[in-house]
Amino acid sequence: MDTRVTDFVNVRARAAELRLELKSELAILPRHFEDANDSAGLAHEAEASTLRKVLDDAGLAVQQLEPPTGRLAIVVEHTAEWVLPVLFVGSMLLTQNSYAIQVALSVLGSYAADFLKGVGATQEVKLTVVVERTRAGSCRRLDYQGPASRVKELEGLIRSIQDDRSAGSDPRSV
Amino acid sequence: MIDPQDPIHARFELVAKEAQTLTFLPRATELQANAVGQVDEFLGELAMRKAECAQAGDEAAANALLAMELSLRAVREELRMWIALKEDAPEKAWDTLVSAEDLCSFAVSVRAQIGVETRGLENLAKKLLAIERLVFPPQVFCSVGGRVNYRECSICGEDYETCHHIKGRAYMGQQCHVKLSFGDLREVSLVSTPADKRCCLTHFSDQGKMRNRMTWRLEDSPPESSPTDQGV
Numbered sequence: 001m002d003t004r005v006t007d008f009v010n011v012r013a014r015a016a017e018l019r020l021e022l023k024s025e026l027a028i029l030p031r032h033f034e035d036a037n038d039s040a041g042l043a044h045e046a047e048a049s050t051l052r053k054v055l056d057d058a059g060l061a062v063q064q065l066e067p068p069t070g071r072l073a074i075v076v077e078h079t080a081e082w083v084l085p086v087l088f089v090g091s092m093l094l095t096q097n098s099y100a101i102q103v104a105l106s107v108l109g110s111y112a113a114d115f116l117k118g119v120g121a122t123q124e125v126k127l128t129v130v131v132e133r134t135r136a137g138s139c140r141r142l143d144y145q146g147p148a149s150r151v152k153e154l155e156g157l158i159r160s161i162q163d164d165r166s167a168g169s170d171p172r173s174v
Numbered sequence: 175m176i177d178p179q180d181p182i183h184a185r186f187e188l189v190a191k192e193a194q195t196l197t198f199l200p201r202a203t204e205l206q207a208n209a210v211g212q213v214d215e216f217l218g219e220l221a222m223r224k225a226e227c228a229q230a231g232d233e234a235a236a237n238a239l240l241a242m243e244l245s246l247r248a249v250r251e252e253l254r255m256w257i258a259l260k261e262d263a264p265e266k267a268w269d270t271l272v273s274a275e276d277l278c279s280f281a282v283s284v285r286a287q288i289g290v291e292t293r294g295l296e297n298l299a300k301k302l303l304a305i306e307r308l309v310f311p312p313q314v315f316c317s318v319g320g321r322v323n324y325r326e327c328s329i330c331g332e333d334y335e336t337c338h339h340i341k342g343r344a345y346m347g348q349q350c351h352v353k354l355s356f357g358d359l360r361e362v363s364l365v366s367t368p369a370d371k372r373c374c375l376t377h378f379s380d381q382g383k384m385r386n387r388m389t390w391r392l393e394d395s396p397p398e399s400s401p402t403d404q405g406v
Contacts, residue, residue, distance in 0.1 A: 043321055046322075049325075049334060049335050050340060050341050050342075053338065053339075053340045054340060057340065071335070073321040073322065073323060073357065073358070074321065074322045074323075074325065074335075075319070075320075075321060075322075076318075076319065076320060076321070076322050076354060076356075077317065077319040114282070114283060114286040114287075115279075115283065115342065117282045117286065117292055117295075117296050117299070118278055118279030118280070118281065118282030118283055118292075118295065118296070118299050119275075119279055119299060119303075
């Protein structure tokens with residue numbers, strides 16, 4: 001499996017700038033979150049709602065980032081590539097609920113694996129997790145591409161990203 | 175829940191096994207057509223039984239019956255594909271192959287949800303993919319992309335963003351799908367991995383006529399209502 005860790009914008013500050021309400025420690029970020037001029041340029045991935053529901057079903061409160069009034073459009077691209085939306089993991093979640101990220105990764109991995117079983121080909125998932133390292137908002141982005149069965153193994157890497165507060169851009173493979 | 179001793183299990187195994195014995199090109203066409211009829215007949219029984227279970231509020235049984243139904247429909251589509259190929263109807267064969275692949279995927283999803291072994295269906299999915307690559311010529315696929323403002327849940331008919339149903343999961347014997355309402359259709363792209371493999375190029379112009387990409391025949395004009403009516 002391949003992983004890559006890079007810098008990411010301060011999610012709380014950026015959400016405020018885009019007038020989006022970030023209320024949860026576990027949230028789904030829309031496409032173009034980093035570079036949109038305003039909320040009109042944002043849209044959720046097609047699988048965002050399903051992902052939120054699957055995590056809700058496992059007892060995890062997940063917020064799909066939306067404006068206070070109305071909601072963002074949904075991007076639908078009819079390809080069979082399995083791209084999961086970007087998941088934001090707040091710093092408090094990692095310190096206060098140690099099982100939440102473990103459960104979230106396990107649920108996501110199982111859901112994607114069940115989906116891919118029926119497709120016939122050996123397919124990989126792409127997953128991006130944005131990890132907030134400090135309450136002040138320093139964030140890093142973890143991109144994963146690999147088998148769905150190994151998504152749950154990202155927990156250790158997510159924890160190391162939060163702990164490693166001085167690390168620079170660090171492409172790595174585990 | 176369906177009793178493990180319920181005869182419907184044995185009947186399902188028998189119908190599926192007999193049908194799968196015939197899912198090969200050299201098998202006699204009349205036997206394949208007969209097997210399609212037998213599967214159809216049993217699907218009728220399954221539908222009635224499923225409706226009874228749903229009526230009684232037995233969701234586990236209804237979902238188990240749905241898993242059987244989807245699996246058998248996948249096998250039936252594979253049989254139809256071989257028959258269509260022998261009838262020189264490759265576009266119809268392609269459509270039935272894609273239906274078989276889709277149904278197989280749905281069946282795996284429901285069986286995984288209800289905790290039933292999926293290996294047999296996973297193998298069927300691999301076989302269908304191999305047929306797609308080895309029996310049919312390479313296809314050029316299309317895909318639409320855009321922004322959707324509303325998605326309707328097939329289970330409750332409500333807004334998928336706010337209802338509690340999850341796409342792909344079974345509810346009282348029905349699998350949840352979403353119906354899209356495009357607010358902004360932005361593109362039609364050529365892609366290698368489309369969500370719907372029926373969206374493919376069927377003809378191109380050649381020597382003043384139209385070349386059928388499947389048969390490679392030159393045709394005066396593409397049929398007005400091609401068998402691949404979802405193709406472009």
